[in-house]
Amino acid sequence: MKAVDVYQQYFSAQCVYHNVRRRAVSVRLTAESDKGRIRYTVGISFFPYADETDFAVSYDAAAERELYENKGRRSKKRESALLEQLRVHANALAGELGGIIFWDEPLREAQIG
Numbered sequence: 001m002k003a004v005d006v007y008q009q010y011f012s013a014q015c016v017y018h019n020v021r022r023r024a025v026s027v028r029l030t031a032e033s034d035k036g037r038i039r040y041t042v043g044i045s046f047f048p049y050a051d052e053t054d055f056a057v058s059y060d061a062a063a064e065r066e067l068y069e070n071k072g073r074r075s076k077k078r079e080s081a082l083l084e085q086l087r088v089h090a091n092a093l094a095g096e097l098g099g100i101i102f103w104d105e106p107l108r109e110a111q112i113g
Contacts, residue, residue: 003016003032005041007086010107015046015099017061024049025101026057027090029067029082031074035040040082041068042089046099061094 006029013025025046032039046061067082067089087103094101 002028002034003030004074004113005029005075005113006031007083007110007112009110012049012102012105012107013094013099013100015061015094017097017099019044019059020048020061022046022048022058022061022099024084024107025094025099026099027054027086029079029086031079031096035072036071036073040067040078041065042067042093044090044093044097044101046094046097047079052107061097061099062104063097065080065093066090 008028011025011027013022015022028043030041030043041064043064044062045057045059049059090101097104
């Protein structure tokens with residue numbers, strides 16, 4: 001499958017996972033396409049973030065959820081609708097890991113692909 005991050009951004013966050021304090025989170029919407037099928041997932045990954053240069057994302061405090069899978073290809077209209085619901089799904093995943101995302105505290109500009 002060919003995977004493309006439609007959206008990715010880093011935010012301040014709070015989470016303790018495996019007894020390690022995490023202070024940031026990577027949030028992404030990914031599109032995967034192959035053989036006439038398209039699949040979208042939302043994923044998050046909490047990481048320690050020791051200082052402003054520390055974007056070494058750890059993948060033990062991570063979760064992913066499929067949002068859409070069907071025949072077809074990438075669609076700007078579909079991606080726009082999925083992005084509108086991204087925070088709801090990311091918050092649910094964060095809650096499952098015992099974390100909180102501070103959406104009003106981005107650490108970097110969003111990367112749109």
